[in-house]
Amino acid sequence: MVTVPGIESVTGRTAVVTGGASGIGFAMAQRFLQEGMSVAIADVEQSALDNAVRELSGLGAVIGLRTDVRKVEDVDALAAATLEAFGRIDVVCNNAGVETGGSFLSIPEEAWRWVMDVNFFGVLNGCRVFLPLLEAHGGGHIVNTASVAAFNSGTATMTPYCVSKFAVLALSESLEIELRTAGSKVGVSLLAPGPVKTRMTEAERNRPADVPAATEPARVAVMERLAATTAESGLEPAEVAGKVLDAIRTNNFFVLTHPEMAQAGVQRRLDWMTTGIPPVARQAGS
Numbered sequence: 001m002v003t004v005p006g007i008e009s010v011t012g013r014t015a016v017v018t019g020g021a022s023g024i025g026f027a028m029a030q031r032f033l034q035e036g037m038s039v040a041i042a043d044v045e046q047s048a049l050d051n052a053v054r055e056l057s058g059l060g061a062v063i064g065l066r067t068d069v070r071k072v073e074d075v076d077a078l079a080a081a082t083l084e085a086f087g088r089i090d091v092v093c094n095n096a097g098v099e100t101g102g103s104f105l106s107i108p109e110e111a112w113r114w115v116m117d118v119n120f121f122g123v124l125n126g127c128r129v130f131l132p133l134l135e136a137h138g139g140g141h142i143v144n145t146a147s148v149a150a151f152n153s154g155t156a157t158m159t160p161y162c163v164s165k166f167a168v169l170a171l172s173e174s175l176e177i178e179l180r181t182a183g184s185k186v187g188v189s190l191l192a193p194g195p196v197k198t199r200m201t202e203a204e205r206n207r208p209a210d211v212p213a214a215t216e217p218a219r220v221a222v223m224e225r226l227a228a229t230t231a232e233s234g235l236e237p238a239e240v241a242g243k244v245l246d247a248i249r250t251n252n253f254f255v256l257t258h259p260e261m262a263q264a265g266v267q268r269r270l271d272w273m274t275t276g277i278p279p280v281a282r283q284a285g286s
């Protein structure tokens with residue numbers, strides 16, 4: 001079984017970053033540009049995308065493409081525009097993500113579909129569209145953004161988010177194993193952050209018209225607490241971007257900004273399996 005060595009020298013390579021207009025995606029784009037890469041940032045929020053391109057253009061070759069990752073035709077167009085601009089694609093960060101929720105019966109189907117469409121199908125679209133292009137250019141790297149939620153079911157009011165991130169975990173692990181077993185030159189990483197200072201707790205700013213705002217008091221309280229603790233003790237996005245770059249260079253799968261939070265979730269399940277005693281709900285941000 002061949003282990004792909006990673007992309008030691010990233011200078012001159014091209015990266016695509018979805019959700020690149022804000023937060024972690026923006027920081028990844030910024031870091032890649034600082035390392036001499038060309039970057040295509042994709043985002044659904046046009047004004048944020050325009051601002052991001054303006055802010056980053058002093059650092060190097062960057063283009064912004066309005067993309068809704070839920071739509072495979074948008075992702076196809078993103079790939080075509082990136083190839084036209086830069087000639088090749090080496091790194092793809094499937095990073096766009098959203099969050100809404102509440103207690104189980106308060107969550108409408110439209111909210112489930114929005115979260116799954118962006119967080120899971122957006123990542124899947126990116127993998128399906130870009131993998132053949134990376135293979136065609138002799139290799140590359142895919143970074144899929146999950147969350148510590150990928151290891152932590154039972155996080156109060158965040159069930160759709162947890163489900164979507166579990167799906168990203170399973171997709172990414174399966175893809176990594178399949179590609180490595182087949183001797184592919186494409187590496188895969190899973191970025192699973194804990195709290196990072198971004199606009200994630202304001203994700204509903206991008207909700208489609210058919211998704212109602214989540215106004216349940218218990219849910220609002222979770223978001224307020226999460227926003228407060230993230231503002232106080234969350235990581236800076238630039239630090240996360242540095243870890244992603246290291247993982248691309250070394251072809252490391254798990255990019256864990258808060259490994260103790262990921263491991264606690266896995267341990268909770270193991271304990272449940274071995275003792276039969278179910279855990280209590282986990283409270284994000286506490």
Ligand SMILES: NC(=O)c1ccc[n+]([C@@H]2O[C@H](COP(=O)([O-])OP(=O)(O)OC[C@H]3O[C@@H](n4cnc5c(N)ncnc54)[C@H](O)[C@@H]3O)[C@@H](O)[C@H]2O)c1
Nearest residue numbers: 019022023024044045068069096097147195196198199200
């Ligand atoms: N910030 C955290 O604490 C944290 C923790 C764990 C995981 N994450 C994950 O990190 C990723 C990045 O989020 P962030 O924290 O930087 O939040 P953010 O809200 O600052 O950035 C997310 C970006 O995704 C874009 N986006 C939303 N829907 C889209 C769509 N349909 N198509 C294209 N772009 C879309 C938004 O416009 C925004 O620019 C997400 O997948 C999120 O789930 C964040």
